Every structure is written in C-alpha cells, then in structure tokens.
Amino acid sequence: MSITVAFWAVSLTALSAASMLCFSTGSTAAISSVPVWPYGTDPDKTSPAPNGPPDTTLKRVPGSGLQFTEAQIQNPFGPADWFPEDHPAMPAIVAVGRKPSIMACAFCHYPNGKGKPENAGVSGLPVSYFVEQMHEFRDGERKSADSRKQNTALMAAFAKAMTDQEIQQAAEYFGSIMWTPWIKVVETDMVPKTRTSAGLYIPIPGAGKEQLGERIIEIPVDPDGTEELRNPRSSFIAYVPFGSIEKGRALVTGGNKRTIACGVCHGDDLKGLGPVPGIAGRSPSYMARQLYDMQQGTRNGSWTKLMKPVVRNLSEEDVLNVVAYVSSVQPQ
Ligand code: HEC
Ligand code: HEC
Numbered sequence: 001m002s003i004t005v006a007f008w009a010v011s012l013t014a015l016s017a018a019s020m021l022c023f024s025t026g027s028t029a030a031i032s033s034v035p036v037w038p039y040g041t042d043p044d045k046t047s048p049a050p051n052g053p054p055d056t057t058l059k060r061v062p063g064s065g066l067q068f069t070e071a072q073i074q075n076p077f078g079p080a081d082w083f084p085e086d087h088p089a090m091p092a093i094v095a096v097g098r099k100p101s102i103m104a105c106a107f108c109h110y111p112n113g114k115g116k117p118e119n120a121g122v123s124g125l126p127v128s129y130f131v132e133q134m135h136e137f138r139d140g141e142r143k144s145a146d147s148r149k150q151n152t153a154l155m156a157a158f159a160k161a162m163t164d165q166e167i168q169q170a171a172e173y174f175g176s177i178m179w180t181p182w183i184k185v186v187e188t189d190m191v192p193k194t195r196t197s198a199g200l201y202i203p204i205p206g207a208g209k210e211q212l213g214e215r216i217i218e219i220p221v222d223p224d225g226t227e228e229l230r231n232p233r234s235s236f237i238a239y240v241p242f243g244s245i246e247k248g249r250a251l252v253t254g255g256n257k258r259t260i261a262c263g264v265c266h267g268d269d270l271k272g273l274g275p276v277p278g279i280a281g282r283s284p285s286y287m288a289r290q291l292y293d294m295q296q297g298t299r300n301g302s303w304t305k306l307m308k309p310v311v312r313n314l315s316e317e318d319v320l321n322v323v324a325y326v327s328s329v330q331p332q
Contacts, residue, residue, distance in 0.1 A: 037215040038288035039146040040199035047195045061231040076103040091169040101161040110232035113174040117218040117285040118199030124179030128275045130171035134159045136301035145296040183236045185328040191239045240324035248325025258313045281331030284323035
C-alpha cells in the first residue's frame with residue numbers, strides 16, 4: 001500500500017512538471033504515422049521460414065540433455081521445455097495454455113519469460129503491472145499502432161479468454177523470475193540483410209549487408225537456434241546507429257526539455273520502481289513500439305496517462321536514441 005501511495009505521489013509531481021514543460025516549450029505536433037522497423041511489418045521483407053517436408057528427427061540444443069521433434073518444438077499448446085532447471089514449475093496456463101483459444105505463454109515468451117523482439121520480455125515485471133496489462137489487452141486499450149501486427153491482436157484475444165485466476169498465476173510466475181542480460185547492443189552502420197517472420201528479423205544467409213540507416217535491427221545470435229529450435233538460452237543482438245546510445249542517455253537522464261527523466265518513475269537504475277516496470281536491458285524494438293503506440297493512443301490504459309507527457313514531443317530520432325540507450329543499460 002505504501003509503495004502505491006509513494007508511486008502516485010511521485011507521479012503527480014512528475015505530471016505537473018511535465019505539463020509546465022509543455023506550456024513553456026509549446027508542444028510540437030505528434031507524428032502521424034509510425035516507422036516500420038519496430039513492428040517488423042514491412043511487406044517487402046515478410047517471408048515465412050522456408051518450408052520443407054515434415055522433419056521427424058530428434059533435435060537437440062547445446063547444454064540440454066533433452067531431445068524433441070520439430071512438431072513438439074512448434075506445438076503452441078505445449079512447446080518444448082529445453083531447460084526445466086532454468087525456471088520454477090510452470091502453471092498450466094504458461095506451459096500448455098488452454099485449448100482451443102489460449103496458446104501457452106511459453107510458446108512466444110519462452111518458459112523463462114525472456115521473449116523475443118516481436119513479442120515481449122515478460123519476466124521480472126511487477127505482478128500488479130502485469131495484471132493491469134492483461135486487463136488493457138482484454139478491454140481493447142492496448143492495440144498495435146500498426147494494424148498489420150497480428151501477434152498483438154492474438155495477445156489481446158488470449159487476454160480476453162483468460163480467467164482472473166489464470167492471469168494472476170501467469171503474473172506471479174513470470175514476476176518471480178529476474179530479468180537478466182539478454183540483448184547485446186552494438187553500434188554500427190552496416191547490418192546483415194534480413195527477412196521477417198511474424199515480425200522477427202532474421203538474417204538471409206549469404207545475402208550480404210546493407211546500410212542500417214535510421215533504424216534498429218534486432219536479430220537472433222543463432223538464427224536457427226531461435227527460429228527452428230526455440231532455444232530460450234539463445235539471445236539477441238540489437239544493431240543501433242553510431243552515436244545513438246549517447247544521445248539517448250542525454251534524453252533519458254533529463255538533460256533535454258523534450259521529455260521527463262525516466263528514472264523518476266522507472267527508478268534511477270531503470271530497473272523498475274514499485275508497480276512501474278523495469279525497462280533496463282529490454283528489447284529496443286519492443287520498447288519503441290510501446291512508445292509509438294502510446295504516442296498514437298492505441299496503447300491507452302489507465303496507467304498510460306503517466307507516459308503521455310513523456311512521449312508527446314519525442315521525434316522518431318528521439319525514440320530510436322532513447323530505446324538504444326535504455327536497452328544498453330545493464331538490468332542486473
Ligand atoms: C502468439 C504469441 C504470444 C503468446 C502465445 C502469448 N503472447 Fe503475450 N505478447 C505477445 C506479443 C506480440 C506481445 C507484444 C505486443 C506488442 O508489442 O504490440 C505480448 C505482450 C505481452 C505482455 C506485455 C508485457 C509488457 O511488458 O507490458 C504480457 C504481460 C503478456 N504478453 C502476457 C502473456 C501471457 C500471460 C500469455 C499466456 C497466456 C501470453 N502473453 C501469450 C505475443 C504472445
Ligand atoms: C511519470 C512517470 C513516468 C515517467 C517519467 C516515465 N515513465 Fe515509462 N512508464 C510509466 C508507467 C506508469 C508505465 C506503464 C504504462 C501503462 O500501463 O500503459 C510506463 C511504461 C513504459 C514503457 C512500457 C514498458 C512495457 O513493459 O511495456 C516503456 C518502454 C517506458 N515506460 C519507457 C519510458 C522512458 C524511455 C521514459 C523516459 C524518457 C519513461 N518511460 C518515463 C511511468 C513513467
């Protein structure tokens with residue numbers, strides 16, 4: 001209770017500071033459309049994994065003594081659990097979902113909650129924040145600003161079908177797992193050419209490189225390990241433009257009038273404060289989507305009000321720089 005009170009007190013102070021800031025700078029018009037890189041919905045790049053005949057051989061991943069077939073690995077109602085020792089016992093809703101309408105949370109977010117750039121890292125989130133998000137998905141207050149992003153719509157459908165008890169169990173399960181480093185952030189100007197599969201960028205073997213430009217591209221360290229094996233220990237690299245981390249640091253720490261210092265609410269170390277989620281070391285593509293969705297008003301939950309003044313005046317370049325920096329901050 002006292003945490004909640006402190007949180008709202010802090011928030012109200014920040015909100016009034018923010019509204020003063022808008023009066024003094026005159027708010028600039030919000031951008032009218034969102035860039036494609038955070039959403040992975042570029043129609044020219046979309047192509048599913050090459051499809052061969054069904055493969056019934058047993059697969060392995062480094063470090064696990066278990067073996068699974070492709071069908072077991074890709075089963076949305078009980079995907080392979082390569083490393084049971086990495087996480088507590090999963091509640092049924094996380095491990096197998098509930099047929100016919102709720103896929104296992106572990107299918108997209110992995111049993112350890114690390115998730116992938118096209119979905120979300122869900123471990124280490126405060127339980128009350130997690131529950132609130134499920135309610136926002138359920139009530140239609142959390143949608144994607146890019147209507148082509150189908151897995152966000154799926155996520156909302158699961159939330160609608162879940163019972164309060166299932167939501168609570170999932171929130172407590174993932175909340176009990178600490179968020180640890182998962183994404184290596186690298187400044188560069190050239191990146192591997194990629195295709196997308198359900199919003200995940202995957203390097204095209206032998207296709208060479210292309211200019212990164214004003215984007216962030218997040219790719220699996222081991223593309224087959226991620227796409228074909230769903231190896232939850234196989235992590236990601238985020239390529240960000242040269243100089244973006246330092247520019248982002250200036251915005252995040254409040255050295256610029258365009259936004260509010262994130263640490264006021266997310267904690268000085270950005271690891272979260274009370275019910276406000278940690279953002280340090282989380283996927284920059286995921287976070288950029290959230291900032292755009294909030295700016296566009298498609299993510300519009302009751303707690304989102306606190307973020308409105310934060311995102312209102314951010315340009316595309318600002319969003320990129322902010323998430324480049326925040327994702328590079330060590331979460332532990
Ligand atoms: C088909 C893939 C898929 C499955 C299965 C799935 N999710 Fe998600 N989830 C997503 C996507 C995609 C997002 C991010 C949406 C976005 O960025 O627009 C998301 C986001 C979330 C978030 C928001 C995280 C945050 O930081 O705010 C929570 C919480 C969540 N999912 C919980 C669950 C739970 C609980 C289950 C199991 C019942 C589940 N998800 C199953 C795809 C999935
Ligand atoms: C006044 C308090 C406040 C400030 C300042 C603030 N945030 Fe937030 N932030 C929140 C709250 C509350 C939420 C949850 C919003 C919701 O439920 O929709 C949130 C959510 C987010 C999310 C989505 C997290 C997720 O898991 O989906 C991101 C990303 C984020 N903030 C980034 C930032 C950044 C970057 C800054 C600084 C530039 C910042 N925030 C400043 C209060 C704040």
